[in-house]
Amino acid sequence: MAVRKNRDGINKNYYGGMLIVLFGLAVAATATKYGIGSLRDMGSGFFPALVGALLVLTGIAITVQGLGGGGATIHNEKPQWRGWLCILGGIVAFIILGKHTGLLPATFAIVFITAIGDRKNSIKAALVLAVAMSIVAAVVFWWLLQLQFPLLIWNPA
């Protein structure tokens, strides 16, 4: 049976099971490099290889359930690209700005970017929220909790 597709969309168990099988294979294959050893004297790879093998088995079981029609199907929901990109982009911005410019710009960026991901937020509301959280970051985390995170730096490298 190829890709299970009907008018509702694709089967969640089928794809979920496949995902688990692939993950289990990768885990088990990597484990062999760590040395399996024997039951009497286990190597570092023994336990991971065991877990990987079990993952493959459960993955197959889930896939079979999907083939049998078990589990829900994915409906064609509207993707929320704006929301998703803003949440993930906010974290990325926090990491990059945190590394090169310090806590204040990083805080402002993560709050502002995440806020504009919500359609109901205006730019102005997002700005106000970002400024408010930047103050919280400076007062609570940098000053009160003495977080080891410089407020403002400049290291472009």
Added chain:
Amino acid sequence: MEASLSGLLYGFGVALEPHNLVWCVFGVVTGNLIGVLPGLGSVAAMAILLPLTYVMHPVAAILMLAGIFYGSMYGGAIGAILLNLPVHPQHAVTCLDGYPLTRKGRGGAALGIAMMASFFAASVGILTMVFASSLLVEAAFKFGPAELCSIMLLGLIAGSTMAGGSATKGIAMTLVGLVLGIVGTDPNTSTMRYTFNLLNLQDGVDLVALAMGLFGVSEFLLHINHMAATDSSLKVAVGDMLPSKEELKKSFFPMLRGTFVGTLFGAMPGTGPTITTFVAYALEKKISKTPGRFGSGAIEGVASPEAAGHSKSQVDFIPTMSLGIPGDPMMALILGALLIQGIQPWPQLITAHPDVFWGLIASFWIGNLLLIVLNVPLIGVWVKLLRVPYRYLVPSAMFFIAVGCFSTQNSLFEVGEVLVFGIVGAILTYLDFSVAPILLGYVLGPIMEENFRRALLLSHGHLAVFVEHPISAGFLVACALLLAVQLFAYILRNRRARKQPYRESVPLEG
């Protein structure tokens, strides 16, 4: 028995030390607040505050985290009853009758009953803990590596099959958690496992980043622009919270039965709180003379599940603290915090760390009492907080998550981890995997591997060691039974589905 009572007295001494008391109060207030706020789950909240505990004394750290845990349960009931908003899944069943009561104008009374039931059930749960502890101390000396390994296996299987949803998928998630637990330096051979040559992964995957990614970021990803605005025309005054005599009478026995159900489920490691409240509700409906009233505002439908949830959550600490088997992700976090503090959760914990164990038990009472005192006058504030729009909450929460991850190691690498786990969690949740068992597997994995290796080393590689020891064999039989029940249920479901070939799709399993 006498040892338990003196232990309890000692515990009150520990819990009432000003330093510990302050953190207990902080924990319950924060928990209550988080429980009320829509959108931010209590697991994510606990994960955010976890780094704070790294520098704290173990007793204070555990008291605070436990406070968040049961505090959030009091808060969760408020959203469920007043706004039909199950912030935490275990309160979903409280909505069924709680919200209709609000529409009838008895929302305040329903809250009052929920709080009384909670306090009563928590007290029973605590007493159960006190008396079970003396039995555990006796059993503790019979536990070797083989026993610990088998009971952890039981916990993992129970946790993955009973957490809700498909059992096979739950097991898969537990296994994924075990793999995540393996990441890092192998303590026996110093081999780097699954670190992808990244120095930051040498110490393993960060617990805080994992929990916040799976329960915080992934939730936001799935629900952005999907959260409905809440009704804001609600007012509850303190006086409304007093239930009438009839309501009290009606909810007395359901409260007792709910407490009983919760205590029973709490003793079974791995059963989640959600299933407990559902069972309590179903039981009430079944034995009621007027089952038709359920769903349209029966006070019994509030009292029983709330009581069950609370007694369960207290009794849950027994398997977590003594055997290292957490019943749900929040317990897994508390377990993680114990491990970070260098306290091994095993049967000897009660004798090895009496201050932690008895201090915690005593703090339950102090905390629960405090929650009642706190919730009555503050109900108006909570109702107002329920209306904080989601669009302000998510960005602020994202900042707290980022800063919380950073503070664990003072490094931005952990913030990157939260991003990865957020995406992974969202994809898995989307494919109908429940992510809670991942945390269970992650926390238990390393302890289990260690005991597995030790048991087989001691037996010179004979697997029979697991069945030759009677206690270990008993746990393995229980594992087999659990799996057999699941298999049987699966076959039964399939047969039924085959009898109705025209049905479009089989409804969600479990």
